[in-house]
Amino acid sequence: MLERIIPIHPDNDFSRTERIMQGYEAIFILNPETGEEDQTGLIDKYKTLVGSNGGQVVHHTTWGRRKLAYEVKKHDFGFYHLFYMDRTPDALRALENSFRIDDNVIKWMSVSVEDVEKEHADFERLKTEGSLAQKLSEG
Amino acid sequence: MAKGKGGGRRRGLGNRIIIPKRKTSELNRLDEIPYKDVELLKNYLTERGRILPRRITGNDASTQRMLRQAIKRARNIGLLSFADGYVAQD
Numbered sequence: 001m002l003e004r005i006i007p008i009h010p011d012n013d014f015s016r017t018e019r020i021m022q023g024y025e026a027i028f029i030l031n032p033e034t035g036e037e038d039q040t041g042l043i044d045k046y047k048t049l050v051g052s053n054g055g056q057v058v059h060h061t062t063w064g065r066r067k068l069a070y071e072v073k074k075h076d077f078g079f080y081h082l083f084y085m086d087r088t089p090d091a092l093r094a095l096e097n098s099f100r101i102d103d104n105v106i107k108w109m110s111v112s113v114e115d116v117e118k119e120h121a122d123f124e125r126l127k128t129e130g131s132l133a134q135k136l137s138e139g
Numbered sequence: 140m141a142k143g144k145g146g147g148r149r150r151g152l153g154n155r156i157i158i159p160k161r162k163t164s165e166l167n168r169l170d171e172i173p174y175k176d177v178e179l180l181k182n183y184l185t186e187r188g189r190i191l192p193r194r195i196t197g198n199d200a201s202t203q204r205m206l207r208q209a210i211k212r213a214r215n216i217g218l219l220s221f222a223d224g225y226v227a228q229d
Contacts, residue, residue, distance in 0.1 A: 027216055029216070029217060063175075067228050067229060068217040069218055069223070069226040070217060070220045070223075078217065108216075109212065109216045111174075122173060126173065126175060126176055132169070132173070132179045136165040136166070
């Protein structure tokens with residue numbers, strides 16, 4: 001259980017008591033040359049892979065085509081995708097192993113998160129409302 | 140400097156010890172620092188992409204640790220450059 005107060009999000013429900021889902025956030029960058037259909041195909045493949053190892057991809061989000069801060073495997077751009085998963089170590093291991101083999105995935109990273117739903121909501125907020133930097137300076 | 144009979148002690152304002160006002164950072168209010176928010180992280184990097192010290196930003200110790208973690212993650216996944224810090228999208 002995790003109950004923390006985040007003052008900059010006044011809409012946060014301070015009184016919630018339900019169990020939070022701990023899990024992983026897997027962020028991976030797909031080769032910029034892969035087409036739309038190929039990407040959805042890959043995403044489905046990874047989702048079923050996680051499922052077959054007892055895990056569950058709770059949310060899948062894309063960050064679209066982004067310029068990379070540095071060259072990765074000779075690429076300047078990449079398609080960012082994020083998986084929010086429940087905490088099943090075997091599923092994450094299987095996913096990481098296939099990322100390692102797959103040439104379409106040029107870079108990836110997985111992070112352990114305390115609250116899958118919150119992380120997902122925070123990221124959606126970042127995408128729609130922009131950086132926290134401005135909100136902080138406004139007070 | 141010539142020392143007077145009074146042991147060199149000066150009277151008045153010069154005798155005061157100046158305690159600098161502690162800087163505070165807005166980041167201190169955050170519960171966690173999202174590594175994906177590069178627009179936020181870039182404010183805590185030098186032009187060459189190095190992490191600014193607490194002395195300058197006014198982050199408290201735990202905030203600085205979270206910031207360090209976030210910046211390292213952002214670098215790892217290609218959101219920030221190791222050498223040039225923030226790289227703008229086109």
